Amino acid sequence: QKEVEQDPGPLSVPEGAIVSLNCTYSNSAFQYFMWYRQYSRKGPELLMYTYSSGNKEDGRFTAQVDKSSKYISLFIRDSQPSDSATYLCAMGAGNQFYFGTGTSLTVIP
Amino acid sequence: DTEVTQTPKHLVMGMTNKKSLKCEQHMGHRAMYWYKQKAKKPPELMFVYSYEKLSINESVPSRFSPECPNSSLLNLHLHALQPEDSALYLCASSHAGGLNTEAFFGQGTRLTVV
Numbered sequence: 001q002k003e004v005e006q007d008p009g010p011l012s013v014p015e016g017a018i019v020s021l022n023c024t025y026s027n028s029a030f031q032y033f034m035w036y037r038q039y040s041r042k043g044p045e046l047l048m049y050t051y052s053s054g055n056k057e058d059g060r061f062t063a064q065v066d067k068s069s070k071y072i073s074l075f076i077r078d079s080q081p082s083d084s085a086t087y088l089c090a091m092g093a094g095n096q097f098y099f100g101t102g103t104s105l106t107v108i109p
Numbered sequence: 110d111t112e113v114t115q116t117p118k119h120l121v122m123g124m125t126n127k128k129s130l131k132c133e134q135h136m137g138h139r140a141m142y143w144y145k146q147k148a149k150k151p152p153e154l155m156f157v158y159s160y161e162k163l164s165i166n167e168s169v170p171s172r173f174s175p176e177c178p179n180s181s182l183l184n185l186h187l188h189a190l191q192p193e194d195s196a197l198y199l200c201a202s203s204h205a206g207g208l209n210t211e212a213f214f215g216q217g218t219r220l221t222v223v
Contacts (some may be wrong), residue, residue, distance in 0.1 A: 003158060032210055042216055043199055044152065046173075049211035080190040088151055090212075095159050100150035108200065 003027045006089055006100030015109050019076040023089035023100045026070065033065050034090040034097070036076045037083075044088055079082065079107045111136065115200050115215035123223055124190060126198045131201030139205035141183040142212065143175060147196040151209045158183060159205045169187040 001076045013019055021035075032051040036044035048063035050056045054061045064073040073089070076083055084107050089100040113134045122128050124196040132141065140159050144152035148218040157165035160169040172194075183200055197219050 034211060036214075041197070041219070043214040046211055046213055095142075095157050095203065095210065096154070096165055098154065102151050
C-alpha cells in the first residue's frame with residue numbers, strides 16, 4: 001500500500017507560521033483527494049476534499065492538487081496550537097481510498 | 110450532520126470471546142467502510158460495503174466478519190481474536206460513487222485483546 005507517500009515529519013513550527021504538508025502518489029487512476037486531521041486517540045476529521053487540479057480554500061486551509069505531477073499539498077495559514085495533530089492525506093477512486101503515513105505537526109505557542 | 114457513530118468506544122475482550130462493533134450513519138451514504146489503525150500508523154482499509162453488499166475485502170482474516178444489515182448500519186463481528194488485533198477500529202461512510210465521495214469517520218472503537 002505504498003501508492004501514497006507522505007513526508008513523515010515530525011514538523012514543529014511557531015504559532016502564526018505557514019505550514020506546508022505534502023503527499024505524492026503513483027496511481028494515475030486516483031480521482032479524488034482528501035486531507036484529514038487526527039488528534040491523538042480520535043477518529044480522522046475531514047478537512048478538505050477535492051477532485052480537480054488547482055487550489056481549494058477553506059478558511060485558513062488551502063488544498064492544492066497537481067495531477068500532472070501526482071503531487072498534493074495542504075497549506076495552513078496563521079497556524080495555531082490547536083492545529084497540533086497528525087495530518088493524513090488520502091486519495092482514491094470509486095469507493096477505495098488509501099492514506100499516506102501521516103505527518104505529526106506541533107505548533108509552539 | 111456529518112456524524113458517524115461507533116459503539117462501543119472501548120472494548121476489552123479475551124481471545125475466546127465473541128463481540129461486535131457497531132457503526133451507524135444517517136447521511137444517506139451507501140458506501141461504508143471498516144479501517145484498522147495501529148498506534149502511530151495510518152488507517153488500513155479492511156472492508157468496503159457498497160449498497161449493502163461487500164465490494165472489497167482486503168484479505169482480512171476470517172476472525173473478522175463484517176455485516177451490513179441496512180443502509181445505515183455496519184457491524185464488525187469479532188471471534189477468536191489475537192492480541193495483535195488490538196487497535197483502533199474506524200468506521201467511515203461516503204456516497205457510493207461519483208465525485209462527492211468524501212468520507213467521514215467515526216471516533217473509533219479502541220479494542221484490546223487479552
